[in-house]
Amino acid sequence: MIPFELQQTDTATNARAGKFTTEHDTVETPVFMPVGTKGSVKAVSPEEVEASGSRIILGNTYHLYLKPGLKVMQNAGGLHPFMGWEHSILTDSGGFQVFSLAELNEITDEGVNFQSHIDGSYHHFDPAHSMHIQRVLGSDIMMAFDECPPYPSDKEYAEKAMQRTHRWAEECLEYLEVNPPLYGHKQYLFGIVQGSTYEDLRTISVDALTSLGFDGYAIGGVAVGEPKEKIRKITQFTAPILPENQPRYLMGVGKPEDIIESIAAGIDMFDCVIPTRNARNGQVYTWDGKITIRNATFTDDHSPIDEECECYTCRKYSRAYIRHLLNVNEIFGHRLATIHNLHFFLSLTQRARGAILNGGFVQWKSEFLERYQP
Amino acid sequence: MIPFELQQTDTATNARAGKFTTEHDTVETPVFMPVGTKGSVKAVSPEEVEASGSRIILGNTYHLYLKPGLKVMQNAGGLHPFMGWEHSILTDSGGFQVFSLAELNEITDEGVNFQSHIDGSYHHFDPAHSMHIQRVLGSDIMMAFDECPPYPSDKEYAEKAMQRTHRWAEECLEYLEVNPPLYGHKQYLFGIVQGSTYEDLRTISVDALTSLGFDGYAIGGVAVGEPKEKIRKITQFTAPILPENQPRYLMGVGKPEDIIESIAAGIDMFDCVIPTRNARNGQVYTWDGKITIRNATFTDDHSPIDEECECYTCRKYSRAYIRHLLNVNEIFGHRLATIHNLHFFLSLTQRARGAILNGGFVQWKSEFLERYQP
Numbered sequence: 001m002i003p004f005e006l007q008q009t010d011t012a013t014n015a016r017a018g019k020f021t022t023e024h025d026t027v028e029t030p031v032f033m034p035v036g037t038k039g040s041v042k043a044v045s046p047e048e049v050e051a052s053g054s055r056i057i058l059g060n061t062y063h064l065y066l067k068p069g070l071k072v073m074q075n076a077g078g079l080h081p082f083m084g085w086e087h088s089i090l091t092d093s094g095g096f097q098v099f100s101l102a103e104l105n106e107i108t109d110e111g112v113n114f115q116s117h118i119d120g121s122y123h124h125f126d127p128a129h130s131m132h133i134q135r136v137l138g139s140d141i142m143m144a145f146d147e148c149p150p151y152p153s154d155k156e157y158a159e160k161a162m163q164r165t166h167r168w169a170e171e172c173l174e175y176l177e178v179n180p181p182l183y184g185h186k187q188y189l190f191g192i193v194q195g196s197t198y199e200d201l202r203t204i205s206v207d208a209l210t211s212l213g214f215d216g217y218a219i220g221g222v223a224v225g226e227p228k229e230k231i232r233k234i235t236q237f238t239a240p241i242l243p244e245n246q247p248r249y250l251m252g253v254g255k256p257e258d259i260i261e262s263i264a265a266g267i268d269m270f271d272c273v274i275p276t277r278n279a280r281n282g283q284v285y286t287w288d289g290k291i292t293i294r295n296a297t298f299t300d301d302h303s304p305i306d307e308e309c310e311c312y313t314c315r316k317y318s319r320a321y322i323r324h325l326l327n328v329n330e331i332f333g334h335r336l337a338t339i340h341n342l343h344f345f346l347s348l349t350q351r352a353r354g355a356i357l358n359g360g361f362v363q364w365k366s367e368f369l370e371r372y373q374p
Numbered sequence: 375m376i377p378f379e380l381q382q383t384d385t386a387t388n389a390r391a392g393k394f395t396t397e398h399d400t401v402e403t404p405v406f407m408p409v410g411t412k413g414s415v416k417a418v419s420p421e422e423v424e425a426s427g428s429r430i431i432l433g434n435t436y437h438l439y440l441k442p443g444l445k446v447m448q449n450a451g452g453l454h455p456f457m458g459w460e461h462s463i464l465t466d467s468g469g470f471q472v473f474s475l476a477e478l479n480e481i482t483d484e485g486v487n488f489q490s491h492i493d494g495s496y497h498h499f500d501p502a503h504s505m506h507i508q509r510v511l512g513s514d515i516m517m518a519f520d521e522c523p524p525y526p527s528d529k530e531y532a533e534k535a536m537q538r539t540h541r542w543a544e545e546c547l548e549y550l551e552v553n554p555p556l557y558g559h560k561q562y563l564f565g566i567v568q569g570s571t572y573e574d575l576r577t578i579s580v581d582a583l584t585s586l587g588f589d590g591y592a593i594g595g596v597a598v599g600e601p602k603e604k605i606r607k608i609t610q611f612t613a614p615i616l617p618e619n620q621p622r623y624l625m626g627v628g629k630p631e632d633i634i635e636s637i638a639a640g641i642d643m644f645d646c647v648i649p650t651r652n653a654r655n656g657q658v659y660t661w662d663g664k665i666t667i668r669n670a671t672f673t674d675d676h677s678p679i680d681e682e683c684e685c686y687t688c689r690k691y692s693r694a695y696i697r698h699l700l701n702v703n704e705i706f707g708h709r710l711a712t713i714h715n716l717h718f719f720l721s722l723t724q725r726a727r728g729a730i731l732n733g734g735f736v737q738w739k740s741e742f743l744e745r746y747q748p
Contacts, residue, residue: 040699040706068698072674076694084690300446316458320450324442325414331705332414 002141002188002215004247010361014240014266017356020216020247022140023185024080025055025087029247029268030352032259032345033090035276038063039083042276043334044342046085051312052339053346056088056140058271061133062097066116066123070136078138078183090271091139093130093192095146096220096251107147109164127171131179138183143218144172146192151226158196165194165220166208173212188215190249193238196221197230202238216247219267223252232261239266256285256348257374260365263352275345279337282326285344289373293337298323311343312336376515376562376589378621384735388614388640391730394590394621396514397559398454399429399461403621403642404726406633406719407464409650412437413457416650417708418716420459425686426713427720430462430514432645435507436471439497440490444510452512452557464645465513467504467566469520470594470625481521483538501545505553512557517592518543520566525600532570539568539594540582547586562589564623567612570595571604576612590621593641597626606635613640630659630722631748634739637726649719653711656700659718663747667711672697685717686710 008017019028034041034049037060041049049057059079076082079089095112098104102114102123111126130145146165149158169191181187191214195201209217219238222231235250239262242248249269250262259270275285282294286306291298293305304314305322313322313336325333355364378394393402408415408423411434415423423431433453450456453463469486472478476488476497485500504519519542521535543565555561565588569575583591593612596605609624613636616622623643624636633644649659656668660680665672667679678688679696687696687710699707729738 038698038702038704039695040704043705045706045709063702067702068673068694072694072698075674076676076692082692082695084695299442300449302450318450318456320442320446321413321456321458324412324446328412328437328441330412330414331417331708332419334705335419335709 002247004216004245006245008357010264010356011359012362013264013365015263015352015356015361016266016268017353018247018268022056022088022188024089024140027056027088028350028353030259030263030349030356031056031269032349033058033269033271034342034345035060035271035273036083036085037273038067039079041338041342043280043331043338046083048312048335048339049085049342050087052342053350054087054342056090057085059089059091059137059139060097061091061094061130061137062101064137065094065133066118070133074136074182078136080138088140089137090141091134091137091143092251093143093145094125094133095130096148098125099148099150109167127168128175131172131175135179135182135187138181138185139187140185141188141190141216144169144189144191144214146194146220148194148221148224149196151196151224151230153196155196155198155201158194158198159201162194162196162201162205165192166205166212169209169214170212190214190216190218190247192218192220192251193242194221197226197234199234199237202234203241206238206241210243214246216249216269217242218249218251220251222250223254228258231258232265235262235267236265242266255374256345256372257369259345259348260352260368263349263356264361264365270349275341276338279341280334282323282337284322284337285341287368288371293319293323294326295323305340306344309340309343309347311340313340313343376621378590378619380619382731384638384730385733386736387638387739389637389726389730389735390640390642391727392621392642396430396462396562398463398514401430401462402724402727404633404637404723404730405430405643406723407432407643407645408716408719409434409645409647410457410459411647412441413453415712415716417654417705417712420457422686422709422713423459423716424461426716427724428461428716430464431459433463433465433511433513434471435465435468435504435511436475438511439468439507440492444507448510448556452510454512462514463511464515465508465511465517466625467517467519468499468507469504470522472499473522473524483541501542502549505546505549509553509556509561512555512559513561514559515562515564515590518546518563518565518588520568520594522568522595522598523570525570525598525604527570529570529572529575532568532572533575536568536570536575536579539566540579540586543583543588544586564588564590564592564621566592566594566625567616568595571600571608573608573611576608577615580612580615584617588620590623590643591616592623592625594625596624597628602632605632606639609636609641610639616640629748630719630746631743633719633722634726634742637723637730638735638739644723649715650712653715654708656697656711658696658711658714661742662745667693667697668700669697679714680718683714683717683721685714687714687717
């Protein structure tokens, strides 16, 4: 079991403050995890990710398996040394990308056949293969291989995908039992709760996975196109029935207001490409809301993105400069905006954590939501 | 006059070691100056440029005049604070870009009418306007507005362009006499020797400009498409007839082997987009020669770009990782390759300087050229 300490539970909501420890670091929760899909958090260095407050990032199994491939990853000694990141890494199972990016050829109980979105080459993923890849990547937290049905899915299909996910989860555990880590540090495994938007299926999924026993639990099959209200509802239903003394991870969420609501529902971990992708598109975050820094209104604005912010970007550069760089397509602009957005998202979960610890979460949350204009 | 100390002259060649001082920094020569065309040395931060050993960079008057424009630059307090660079800046006159990038409409003795390469808008540059823009940019070293004829140019045209350059050079001096700097630090002015590939014209140009009196002298109208041998010949002819106790700058050069030969000819300052542009194209420099890091041969190569190199990239990342990043289009790869290439070019001029100072330049030069495969 991953060492997890529940430090404080909010009295008025289900919000929690805690921390878990991998062999690379201790991570305080609630936490936002930046996404480093292809072995790099886009546009920034490991040192800049670290300076944002991050101690855990994501790597994508599907992408890294295709490029640079397992031979290179293994000869590098895993993803940590390859990309120069000394803190924790969580890898997904590859399932979500197979279902969303690749050309799907076949899903059976034995696994998934698909064609690479890069070159059309044929590949097969199954629980054992996903675990093998994640052993080679050497992540601190691995995710069980699951089937993530699209939204909407009828109940029959959602149940079938869920049952398959449970069988695959068991196969992941079996694989790990006989195949130890490759690089001398422990790798933990999280199970993924499925069941689409059906509460009774979510209950069944939680029961099935907790019977098998994982280091932590993720809520999967959300943020796949369903209305925001559905995500909130299923999160609010599922989070509280997960084990209290283990980390809870809501996959692929999200916007600041969604993160805050999900923290209130009892979620500990988040990941999303929003801060990094928005940065490259010129959308940056302030405590008053999101602004489009490329707009002409910032042409001659020599103040920082956010006066309150203490990130490298805000300490040194103006809105006018960042707008100029993005406008003339200088990639240093991507970096400056990304540094700021990551700092904002990490500050967001850190502030929520502080408010939970000092008993003021409800008030902090309402003040945040009142001021912040999405 | 810009403070310039000639510290050592090589006995066997015309190579020199010296230093000049602006109000932002002291710069040791020979020196390579990275190019920051639009207010950013492409793909790297000011701190990373500084870590390469750079204490002076270039800014491009033409580009910064068009975007973000003079109002923004002046409200920012000039280019130094706008881009967060605390060391020295040299700006070109805008002339070269007008002749090479813009849609030229008319060249007269009164100046140049052109259309922006961005949006086709109409503009006029003349000596006074170029000086005004460079006052607004606040560079430490400004370049006189010149006419840079293409290669090849017949002698009649080359002479006409040269005479115009001399008249314009005088107008630049006149403008500066009555229009002081805007930001409280001194701005020096370099004259640009023209004359194409004609040695007698180069002699006339040196005489004319030195009679007017500038803080330093550049050899212009080279690296505009002529064969390498012609550049060398005109550099070897012109450098020694420039004033001994002032800095000499060879514009737009060049490759490592060209820089070394030009140092031997008596040049002190260089600028070129080669290290930054090549980096983004996946070409990186080692003391054994240039390598194309995107090649498949580096797929599983976990050594640094250059075992001897002490840059951030080589201390931390492998060829395999950098190749992977460039291959999957991650801009962090551009950064890592740029950091390395800048470090290499700065080390090159630093090593040449060290060899000149200790009297071993000829031997160092022949060892370098023997080992380095272009």
